[in-house]
Amino acid sequence: RAAIGTWIGFLDADDRWAPTFAARVRAACDADDARAGHAGVRLIDEEGRPLGERLEGRGGRALIDLVTHRRPVFVSGGSGLLVERALLDEIGGFEETLSTSADWDLYRRVAERTWLAWVAEPLVEYRLHGGQMHTNLERWERDMQRALKRALAGRGTDWTPALRREAWGRLYRQFAGARFREGSYGRCLAWAARALTAHPAEFAYFLGVLGRRRGPGAGGRV
Secondary structure (H helix, E strand, O other): OOOOOOEEEOOOOOOEEOOOHHHHHHHHHHHHOOOEEEEEEEEEOOOOOEEEEEOOOOOEOOHHHHHHOOOOOOOOOOOOEEEEHHHHHHHOOOOOOOOOOHHHHHHHHHHHHOOEEEEEEEEEEEEOOOOOHHHOHHHHHHHHHHHHHHHHOOOOOOOOHHHHHHHHHHHHHHHHHHHHHHOOHHHHHHHHHHHHHHOOOHHHHHHHHHHHHHOOOOOOOO
């Protein structure tokens, strides 16, 4: 609220921007006539050592992909968005009753109103460590369900029954994967069952995961 610029960027305290981040993303916004833009990520550990890159985000009209989780859109957590101050004022900023999903909720409302510019370069360093909010799975599950309900009541597209089922099924699938990696197999199965009930097409995904885990070098992710 205290920012006075015409464009606003968000950067978590444990992450870093490349020196060219703001200029590169702003140039992409100008070129695409977009009111918001974002960039790729270099993952780093607690000591700043590189762990890999994520460059699979996207631009354009990305609302449906974002809400249904068909493919990655924003890959930089809360640190990679540059948005017009006027647009931020229009959408009302962050929803303060959400915690772990507040970034996603804001990005969704941005995507409802503008074409997104995308720079497929690792211009954000995103630090992975055990203290991050999204490692609290119960809070994340609760917040993301609230955020998805808000999204499906929002604007920007006609949320048909098919799209709603897809959105819920893929969200529950994410919950199942997180619980599997945590070792909470009962909760993993419960979320997987809800994913299949909401969106039976998830069966092909779970079947593929089982096949990979039983094959040579098994040890894949759910």
